[in-house]
Amino acid sequence: MFLDRVKIFVRAGDGGDGAATFRHEAHVPRGGPDGGDGGRGGSIYVTVDPGETSLRDYRHAHHFKATPGGRGFGQKSHGKAGEDLILKVPPGTGIFLDDTDELLGDLVASEQSLLIARGGRGGLGNVHFATSTHQAPKHAQKGEPGDERWIRLELRLIADIGLVGLPNAGKSTLLAALTAAHPKIADYPFTTLEPNLGVLDLGDDDPAGDDSRRPTIADVPGLIEGASQGAGLGHAFLRHVERTRIIVHIVDGTDRDPDWSFNVIRDELELHDPALLKKPTLVAFNKMDQEQAVAAWPAFEKARLAQGLDVVAVSAAEGLGLVELRAKLAGMLPDAGELAEPAEQSGVVIHRIESLDDGFRVERDGEGFVVHGKRIERIAAQTNFDAEESAERFQRDLIRFGIDEELRRQGIAPGQMVRIGGSELEWEPEDWDD
Ligand SMILES: Nc1nc2c(ncn2[C@@H]2O[C@H](COP(=O)(O)OP(=O)(O)OP(=O)(O)O)[C@@H](O)[C@H]2O)c(=O)[nH]1
Numbered sequence: 546m547f548l549d550r551v552k553i554f555v556r557a558g559d560g561g562d563g564a565a566t567f568r569h570e571a572h573v574p575r576g577g578p579d580g581g582d583g584g585r586g587g588s589i590y591v592t593v594d595p596g597e598t599s600l601r602d603y604r605h606a607h608h609f610k611a612t613p614g615g616r617g618f619g620q621k622s623h624g625k626a627g628e629d630l631i632l633k634v635p636p637g638t639g640i641f642l643d644d645t646d647e648l649l650g651d652l653v654a655s656e657q658s659l660l661i662a663r664g665g666r667g668g669l670g671n672v673h674f675a676t677s678t679h680q681a682p683k684h685a686q687k688g689e690p691g692d693e694r695w696i697r698l699e700l701r702l703i704a705d706i707g708l709v710g711l712p713n714a715g716k717s718t719l720l721a722a723l724t725a726a727h728p729k730i731a732d733y734p735f736t737t738l739e740p741n742l743g744v745l746d747l748g749d750d751d752p753a754g755d756d757s758r759r760p761t762i763a764d765v766p767g768l769i770e771g772a773s774q775g776a777g778l779g780h781a782f783l784r785h786v787e788r789t790r791i792i793v794h795i796v797d798g799t800d801r802d803p804d805w806s807f808n809v810i811r812d813e814l815e816l817h818d819p820a821l822l823k824k825p826t827l828v829a830f831n832k833m834d835q836e837q838a839v840a841a842w843p844a845f846e847k848a849r850l851a852q853g854l855d856v857v858a859v860s861a862a863e864g865l866g867l868v869e870l871r872a873k874l875a876g877m878l879p880d881a882g883e884l885a886e887p888a889e890q891s892g893v894v895i896h897r898i899e900s901l902d903d904g905f906r907v908e909r910d911g912e913g914f915v916v917h918g919k920r921i922e923r924i925a926a927q928t929n930f931d932a933e934e935s936a937e938r939f940q941r942d943l944i945r946f947g948i949d950e951e952l953r954r955q956g957i958a959p960g961q962m963v964r965i966g967g968s969e970l971e972w973e974p975e976d977w978d979d
């Protein structure tokens with residue numbers, strides 16, 4: 546299976562609960578509040594690791610959780626922060642919110658990082674709630690829940706050079722001949738199912754030995770007729786080609802009609818995106834160790850040159866013509882400075898800012914009511930309703946936000962249930978006005 550798209554569920558750590566404790570000291574009869582805050586929950590980040598070339602790490606594991614924050618305790622001791630979780634992805638990974646398709650970020654450069662699930666804040670301990678008129682608050686906040694969501698990762702591999710061609714043309718063999726990569730090579734089509742990446746050392750041929758450029762080469766899985774329509778996972782493979790600076794188009798010189806072989810791929814590239822034909826392209830006519838290829842070469846070369854395309858004859862297996870091929874690539878590639886930049890500059894990171902507005906909506910819900918609103922739902926999640934004082938505090942928030950008034954306006958009666966986020970509360974009007 547080719548993995549250029551995976552769905553994962555991420556859950557950041559909940560914040561730890563704040564403590565509601567009081568000082569115990571030998572000479573202080575009634576100690577004041579000393580409950581510390583809960584620790585923040587661990588967050589989840591996606592970070593680019595240039596050593597990764599595929600999303601295969603996510604093939605089996607789909608659920609990722611960061612650790613929760615520790616609870617606060619007495620003597621104003623704060624809970625431990627949860628540990629962040631870092632998910633490594635290859636350069637060229639787009640990150641989407643799965644349910645809305647919203648692009649959260651497009652990570653192309655090494656070390657680029659994006660927060661995808663924020664850990665919950667720790668709840669405040671009761672020390673924060675002491676006032677001159679209320680010196681022994683039993684109220685402490687519960688930790689805030691961590692974010693949880695489905696995220697989609699989509700890879701469009703970024704390489705300086707993309708090797709394209711029909712299955713079995715010799716792309717993987719050429720990658721292995723040019724770099725230290727060890728892709729699987731076999732005498733049947735569709736051997737390569739995920740792109741392989743190698744690094745080319747241009748200093749090897751440079752007489753002065755001072756060409757320090759180290760472009761990356763990706764061996765894109767074989768394209769077939771109809772690829773631009775999706776045949777043979779064509780869409781996925783063609784997306785990788787979009788992000789390369791240079792295309793090396795490999796043709797098997799022993800094919801019955803190398804011209805036809807060449808044109809099939811050109812057509813698919815054009816149908817996918819006409820701009821691909823404008824990308825700097827080098828045509829490599831492969832398998833020149835075979836007589837058939839040697840015989841077909843002159844006509845093939847002539848036809849390409851007539852089209853204005855640069856072409857080179859090689860034998861990836863025997864290492865023929867590779868010095869010339871590297872020299873041509875060296876001439877086509879940008880200088881070292883530009884090469885250090887990502888091939889595609891769309892790597893803008895979009896930070897999603899979740900606005901916590903005070904807006905709310907009250908609706909009837911079966912026998913009771915339901916209140917929707919980000920802020921109030923969050924406060925409810927952080928309230929320990931078993932602690933009377935905390936529950937009362939929450940009731941005051943309902944009044945402050947105008948939710949109480951709206952419930953009354955919609956005709957709520959004593960004993961009816963009100964659901965807010967994950968909490969179910971019973972309406973007890975007589976207690977509400979203290
Ligand atoms: N004689 C000869 N055979 C070659 C040459 N290059 C590759 N081959 C052979 O062609 C077959 C296919 O080579 P691969 O490198 O796996 O081809 P590919 O283009 O990566 O194929 P897919 O991954 O299936 O798309 C293998 O049997 C190679 O040994 C060459 O220069 N000469």
Ligand SMILES: [Mg+2]
Nearest residue numbers: 716717736737
């Ligand atoms: Mg291959």
